[in-house]
Amino acid sequence: MKNKSRGLHTVYTINVLSGRNHMSSIALFPCLSTLDSGIIGELSSILTLKVYTDENLFGDTVARFGGDPERLKKMMYSRTSVFNQFTLEKEKAVNMFRMVLADKLAAPEQYLFHGFLTSLIPAEVTEVLRVLVVDKKEGRIDRAIKMGLSKGEAKKKIRNHDISAFSWTDFLFAKEAYDSSLYDLVVPVEAKDHREVTKEILSCFHRTSVLRTPESQSAVKDMKMVAEIENLLLAHGHKLGIKAKEGNVTLVIQNSVLNFNGLKQDLTDLIRQIPGIKEITIEKHKSYVETVYRQQKFELPSKVLFVDDEREFVQTVSQRLISRDVGTYGVYDGQQALDLIAEDCPEVMVLDLKMPGLHGIEVLRQAKEIAPNIEVIILTGHGTTKDMEECMKLGAFAYMNKPVNIEELSATIKAANDKVHAMQKKASVA
Template sequence: MPVITIFSGVFCKKKPVLEKIMEKIKYDIVTDNEIISEASWISGMPENKIKTAFSSKVSVFNKFTHEKERATAWIKLALARMLSKDNLIVEGLSSQLIPKEITHVLRICIIADMKFRIMAAKEEGKSEKEAISLIHSSDKDRSSWVYDILNTKDPWDPSLYDMIIPTDKMDLEEAVALIESHLGSEVIKATEQSKKAAKDFILTSEVEVALAKEGHSVGVNAKDGAVTLSINNHVLMLSRLEDELKAIVEKVPGVTSVETKVGKKYHQADIYRKYDFETPKVLLVDDERKFVQTLSERLMIRDMGSAVAYDGESALDMINDDEPEVMILDLKMPGINGIEVLRKVKETRPEIEVIILTGQGSEEDRKICMDLGAFAYLHKPVKIDFLSETLKKAKEKMEKARELKKGQ
């Protein structure tokens, strides 16, 4: 029996369509939440981290950490393994990950116009303002996700689906009857080629996960055990990276050969960076723009990814949104000063280690900062090697505290 995938906008009356389908055919249903739960279980990553893959908002640290790509790799592997089952409905954003080569899939999109969706939201107790905000936010996430996966900006593009169900124009019985009629089509029956494509999908996912575990993010395609890796960012030492990637992939069970190639985006300005899990996500907070930008560049040379905030308010917003692990914080800044930022960080996110780096602090400031929980108190100028070592020690302390908390 074919697999059914359902991708829908919010407030499009998807639930009654699903319930009616389930009455008519005895299929198991798998949702994004279940796939996230499975991905979390096999990866060890928290579910909330896995879930961020579906969000259009990307952390400022992602270009160093590849967290979104790693989460997507685990989601893809969880989904690929589930596709080995028959009589399955895959409902949600993750359904877009199933390759077109797997042809025994009936791909359905449920959508409606804005007026209909607002009315449906109001039936669920939402105000019109809330409804519009939720619809726009949800559609933005779906657009971003589809663009990342399929390089298509329109998540409702008819070419992505076998069937569009416009719930504002089609009644429930008609929609379900249409789905039933398509399920009997010869076009979506499982063939040997389609089953083989499903196995290739599993191997592709396993290779992506193996690379993600080592901090790499490249394009992967597997076919009959032959794996092709596409490097989509410029690399300073290409042959060394190719050797490293091949060494990782060759160990994956089922891989018979590995080939590397330069992808379409290779000649863009971005430099490929492997993520070193030993280095912290660093937030630099200083209103001296030239100084902090230079410091960020010097850390980058040492393969330490960092983000920059020029005032305390911005830093506190980034703590909530981007979850840095270590902060390098100046004391004298306009608005909220460094001591107040430190105080707020330790009250709300005590696991973040804070290194004070100032050119104007006093002994009294040092005592206040250390009493508030600062990891170190340093004076400008500071030798970059010493600062790098301090950052690594701060990361180590944070990791030990995290492990201790897990064990409790």
């Protein structure tokens, strides 16, 4: 069999090496309705691979770190929250996934990884063949209909899957999910059945370059070190690019820093505590962004929704709050606010009472129905005593008049945030 370099998407003649233990694995990224179940069955049976899915990863992550598996699923499958720039929740979830997955890759077992988790396996781990089985949308829809779905249901299910997949790979790589550069082998289904597709994957798998080697296991160790460093940095509110090779670590800062040398020293002192680190290099990204680098302070409000139809007011106040480490996102009408509450669950909402469309009182009422634990601060320039009484009756946290004092608003938001977190802590203990 010819030994081709990784990354060539081609068909290989099968070369079944009888009795030879590859100590290698396969990672199959899902493209809904492309014969995945049949391929998984064939590959796991022929190669005696242990199937490991996203669900397995969620379970192992909860067992190791605690938490809610449904929240982990949301981090993987849902779009990135508008508040994530302040909370770093998705980065933290992905980091936990990487730490669990690195241990799996270091173990002697051979796996058939299947799911979005396959995107977390670095290309440098060459003992894992990263595979995408893909087809045109029409073929996927026809296949889903044959499995019992209506045409409308098939289109909706495939569309939702693709949205999740594209959101995931966009977050990780700023690339589309079915970009061939993310895989070692791309197999178009076309008219093939699952056995023919499996044959193509097997022929590529039985290559010398997919064997477990010292270099590949060194890459697994590098992956584990990067995950450990990332875990420590995220816990201290730092989001950075991280590279590691045989104990030599490079941290990459993307945003401008007022005191680069001071931050450099802080980061060096922080990660020195991780065993195995030899040299530490801290550099600026080639596209160094001229916005101020911020170390996130997780004890401060980070999921605040600001609702007002005056755009300039929202933008100005939001920026002033962010400068006070209050993570704020603005929308400009009541319906936008309700849609975001249903999807993203802010913890505190600052709400203008008088807006076109839905009145602030109605927004407050519906918001409390959607998310009973959200704390709402009412802002108004034209409110009445009756309005205030009705708002407080509906569960508003505070009622404030415009023009608002930014320090007073910031303190009120922090008090509301403290109440939310106290209730969350009480609920977790119960």
